[in-house]
Amino acid sequence: xxxxxxxxxxxxxxxxxxxxxxxxxxxxxxGKLPLWHTSLKQLPTIEDVTANxxxxxxxxxxxxxxxxxxxxxxxxxxxxxxxxxxxxxxDTEIDTEWRSDWKWDRLKNHIxxxxxxxxxxxxxxxxxxxxxxxxxxxKLVIGLEPMLVYNMQxxxxxxxxxxxxxxxxxxxxxxxxxxxxxxxxxxxxxVLYHRRSPFDxxxxxxxxxxxxxxxxxxxxxxxxxxxxxxxxxxxxxxxNNVWFLPGVPLLESWLRKLKFKDIQCIDVTETTVQEQRTxxxxxxxxxTDNLDHNRSGYTIEGHPAPKRxxxxxxx
Ligand SMILES: C[S@@+](CC[C@H](N)C(=O)[O-])C[C@H]1O[C@@H](n2cnc3c(N)ncnc32)[C@H](O)[C@@H]1O
Numbered sequence: 001x002x003x004x005x006x007x008x009x010x011x012x013x014x015x016x017x018x019x020x021x022x023x024x025x026x027x028x029x030x031g032k033l034p035l036w037h038t039s040l041k042q043l044p045t046i047e048d049v050t051a052n053x054x055x056x057x058x059x060x061x062x063x064x065x066x067x068x069x070x071x072x073x074x075x076x077x078x079x080x081x082x083x084x085x086x087x088x089x090x091d092t093e094i095d096t097e098w099r100s101d102w103k104w105d106r107l108k109n110h111i112x113x114x115x116x117x118x119x120x121x122x123x124x125x126x127x128x129x130x131x132x133x134x135x136x137x138x139k140l141v142i143g144l145e146p147m148l149v150y151n152m153q154x155x156x157x158x159x160x161x162x163x164x165x166x167x168x169x170x171x172x173x174x175x176x177x178x179x180x181x182x183x184x185x186x187x188x189x190x191v192l193y194h195r196r197s198p199f200d201x202x203x204x205x206x207x208x209x210x211x212x213x214x215x216x217x218x219x220x221x222x223x224x225x226x227x228x229x230x231x232x233x234x235x236x237x238x239x240n241n242v243w244f245l246p247g248v249p250l251l252e253s254w255l256r257k258l259k260f261k262d263i264q265c266i267d268v269t270e271t272t273v274q275e276q277r278t279x280x281x282x283x284x285x286x287x288t289d290n291l292d293h294n295r296s297g298y299t300i301e302g303h304p305a306p307k308r309x310x311x312x313x314x315x
Contacts, residue, residue: 009182039078044068053135058088082281084125097282110266117184123191127154143168189218237290260313
């Protein structure tokens, strides 16, 4: 598969890195790397594959056997944990920990149409939303995801689709060159609270957008005014890498401080145990294990339970 980057501002940045990515995915010293590679190799070749990326991430073919389907299922199980999805691989439904489609449904009618846009999805996980962005006719979608297993899940889909519009790369936002000004839309969803300096993250996002480009920012928030922020001293919902949870008015004021324009909060939703839960494809603990069942609305550490806001803004 070839990067369709010719003539794009991204060519100088990414073309020299591509061989390094394939090397990293082959030689990283992660203990599970051999298992993941075996899983990818075990994926059976299936002919006449088509995709429906408008209603979900749905791979179809009328041309496969039950033996192939069983091989496929075994191979995909080797890429556990499946957190972001769901995915349909022919007859196999991957019921992921998260109903990421619900997040997509909350935002899709509020954002600039993605037709012919160059899009960045920071912290894209398995790439679920990247595929939905391609389904919304984006020209090119670059997803950044440092966790290798999620890169492998993206490659499992790519093995069947060979779609040069969608790339998930093993990079962090901090690796993007400063002042790239290359993307028409940037999604940062579920990343801001993982950053020790939220302002650095917002500045990186702004610098990567072209003038007039759109930021779609989704993050954990708390109730409160433009002074409200929670910085959990210990864990938050068992996560030890959570830093700043602002109130929505404070988050809006951070964006104003950085001279973002047209700032709008388009959704605030409390995460439910229907949206994030343990499934056969993600067998570890999940949201219900992180909540205080004696005190509704609180995490086991006594913090407000997870609530997420989606904001849009323009450079
Ligand atoms: C909570 S998940 C969100 C996934 C997806 N964006 C969504 O909204 O469903 C956050 C993802 O961001 C990745 N991540 C964390 N820090 C990052 C960084 N600095 N740059 C890029 N990705 C990052 C994590 O590995 C993780 O997969």
